[in-house]
Amino acid sequence: MGLQRKYRCKNCGYSVLTAAGRARGFEAITDTFTCNCCHEIVDIVIGYVDPDQEIERFLKNEASSYLKCGSCGSQDIDLWNIENKLCPKCNSPIEIDSKAEFKYWD
Ligand SMILES: [Zn+2]
Numbered sequence: 088m089g090l091q092r093k094y095r096c097k098n099c100g101y102s103v104l105t106a107a108g109r110a111r112g113f114e115a116i117t118d119t120f121t122c123n124c125c126h127e128i129v130d131i132v133i134g135y136v137d138p139d140q141e142i143e144r145f146l147k148n149e150a151s152s153y154l155k156c157g158s159c160g161s162q163d164i165d166l167w168n169i170e171n172k173l174c175p176k177c178n179s180p181i182e183i184d185s186k187a188e189f190k191y192w193d
């Protein structure tokens with residue numbers, strides 16, 4: 088089951104619900120990207136789990152050629168650096184919002 092949590096930037100107020108890195112649900116596998124076009128953090132499906140065989144199938148390896156930002160459709164995306172967790176709007180570190188709700192996406 089995949090879990091998304093709320094992150095918030097104290098500098099500019101940007102907030103986002105994200106799994107913050109690779110996550111596996113019952114069917115889908117997602118990873119977290121930043122879009123260079125609309126400057127959003129987006130969780131994008133990168134593969135699927137085959138429920139019969141418990142196999143993870145990834146769509147392809149060359150991420151940039153087929154993955155799209157779910158917000159604006161741009162393919163100009165990079166993996167979000169989950170070590171730094173920088174805000175895509177202002178480049179300040181963003182923090183987990185412990186008071187906010189979280190949700191299971193799958
Ligand atoms: Zn910010």
Ligand SMILES: [Zn+2]
Pocket residue numbers: 122123124125126127156157158159160161
């Ligand atoms: Zn975008």
